[in-house]
Amino acid sequence: MALTAEKEALIWKTLNDTRGKIEPAEYKNYIFGVMFYKFLSEKAQEWLSLVLNGDTWINIWQQNSAKAAEFMQSKLGYVIQPGDMFSDWQEAINEDKFNIMMVSDALAHFDQGVRPDAREDFSGIFADMDLTSNRLGNNTQTRTATMMDWINLMDKIELDETADVLGDLYEYLIGMFAANSGAKAGEFYTPHQVSDVMARILTTGRENMESYSLYDPTMGSGSLLLTTASYLKNAGVRGSIKYYGQEWITTTFNLARMNLMMHGVEYNDIKLHNADTLNNDWPDGVVDGVDTPRMFDAVMANPPYSQKWDNKNREDDPRFKAGVAPKSKADFAFLLHCLYHLKQDGKMAIVLPHGVLFRGAAEARIRKNLLENHNISAVIGLPEKIFTNTGIPTIIMILEKNRAADDVLFIDASKGFEKQKNNNKLRPKDIDLIVETYLKRKDVDKYAHVATLDEIKENDYNLNIPRYVDTFEPEPEIDLVEVANELKKVEQQLGDNNAKLLKMINELTAKDDGTKKDLEQFREIMRGLNEDGK
Incomplete structure (x- = not known):
């Protein structure tokens, strides 16, 4: 269910009406929190309607709360007590009995009732909802009024596991936040059309695998993981697809957990971690002095561009055998981390700035090592202004770990897009052309070129796309x-x-x-x- 213009207008009006002192970019912490609680509550009520056999949840709870909690935990991994359901909040609002403490108590009860083996997925997931903050209002009465507005708003948005409701809402809100506050609100979200290109390339020919493992070491809101999984036959089949991801920012880590579960991914198929990927190799890696990394069928990433990092004493890190990226630009550090965790027959896709294609010194040495090891399969140039947070043009680089061929496919897709108000967007036909060109792997005039390693060596291992794809259109001659x-x-x-x-x-x-x-x-x-x- 994509958001309609009418619902978008309603959402933005509600947020502006309840703004108070809160920064626009912080709205998502509350809005997504309320939305996710509604999702969990409705999921619990749907399950209860199937198993109670005419009895009521409150009656079961009153008879033996411990056994009732264990009963719900065994299926859902969490417990929502009678009186704490989202529908209970709505009923209290309708009867003029609602108080924000109802939400505060429900969230506390939820944290206490998480099943032990599900704590990694649920614990602290609502921690960003500070219900005592003066930014929601100067007193309990005004904070209650603000929360009522948000509950009423979420009541108007239908949740459907088969549609990217959270993704649609998130993409809409970050665009509005960025436009209205100048904040880099979009830096943790990969637009769906870019995710689509990466996902189709990663999964084509492997859609029918019975089991599949995905890893995004800079997962943001988890959109890349979800989009990639959506192209697999067993998407939605419990236990078939394992989702691994790491995210440094706790707020965004919480958002990713919500996002995956709201798309119907079972909690025991989710393995997410809140840490710095470059400083904390995960999952596994070197354990007790032994290099035992976990490998994945597909690795995808949209890391922060040209970020500073601590590159001291990295020479012995097995992830960086091809070279250590400069401290001022961690782009190749993220790339090498991804490649390290890729299976021998796996495939990875990563979004990077154009600088990785031609910058010198340490990056040139890494680039040469990757090329001579036949790791780089393709370089795809994207249009500028494709991301909410930056106008710079970017590339998608496709890599493999155990590739026989030494050529590199260059695609210049920078001119195929639809211009929108503040950003450019890949159209379905643009996405199809990129993917089809990648799969055919043949030269296309002014669009794609398959360059041999000898050709790349002649260019001193420089991968700048214009060196290989000539898009120059001569002016017509004047008679x-x-x-x-x-x-x-x-x-x-x-x-x-x-x-x-x-x-x-x-x-x-x-x-x-x-x-x-x-x-x-x-x-x-x-x-x-x-x-x-x-």
Whole structure:
């Protein structure tokens, strides 16, 4: 269910009406929190309707709360007590009995009722919802009114596991936040059309695998993981797809957990971690001095571009055997981390700035090692302004770990897009062309070129796309003879028009000498103009 223009307008109006002192980019912490709680609550109620056999949840709870909690935990991994359901909040609002403490108590109860083996997925997931903050209002009454507005708003948005509701809402809100506050609100979200290109390339030919493992070491909101999984036959089949991801920012880590579960991914198929990927190799890696990394069928990433990092004493890190990225630009550090965790027959896709294609020094050495090891399969140039948080053009680089061929496919997709208000967007036909060109792996005039390693060596291992794909469109040649003939025609026409005008003036009859004198002066002016024209 994509958001309609009507719902978008309703959402933005509600947020503005309840703004108070809160920063626009912080809205998502509350809005997504309320939305996710509604999702968990409705999921619990749906399950209860199937298993209670005419009894009520409150009756079961009153008989034996411990056993009732264990009963729900065994299926869902969490417990929502009677009176804490989202529908209970709505009912209290309708009866004018609602207080924000109902939400605070429900969230506390939820944290306490998470099943032990599900704590990694649920624990602290609502920690960003500070319900005592003065930014929601100066007192309990105003904070209660704010929360009521948000609950009523979420009541108008239907949740559907088969549609990217959270993704649609998130993409809409970050675009609005960025436009209205200047904040880098979009830096944790990969637009769906970019995710789509990466996902289709990663999964084509492997859609029917019975089991599949995905890893995103800079997962943001988890959109890349979800989009990639959506192209697999067993998407939605419990236990078939394992989702691994790491995210440094706790708020975004919480958002990713919500996002995956709201798309129907079971909690025991999710393995997400809140840490710095470059400083904390995960999952596994070197354990007790032994290099035992976990490998994945597909690795995808959209890391922060040219970020500073601590590159000291990294020479012995097995992830960076191809070289250590400079401290001022961690782009290749992220790339090498991804490649390290890729299976021998796996495939990875990563979004990077163009600088990785041609910068020198340490990055040039890494690039050379990757090319001579046949790791780089393709370089795809994207249009500028494709991301909410940056206008710079970016690339998608496709890599493999155990590739026999040494050529590299270059695709210049920078000119295929639809221009929107603040950003550019890949259209379905643009996405199809990129993917089809990648799969066919043949030259396309002014769009794609398969370069041999010898050709790349001649360019000193520089991968800048214009060196391989010539998109220059020459200006049409000017026929000087035709231009001269046209000028003669124009001059002739001017002369004819002036002659006609002078003839008309001569035919005028003047009644006095003053008028004749004025006419004679006018004739002289016109003759002068005629001579100048020639």
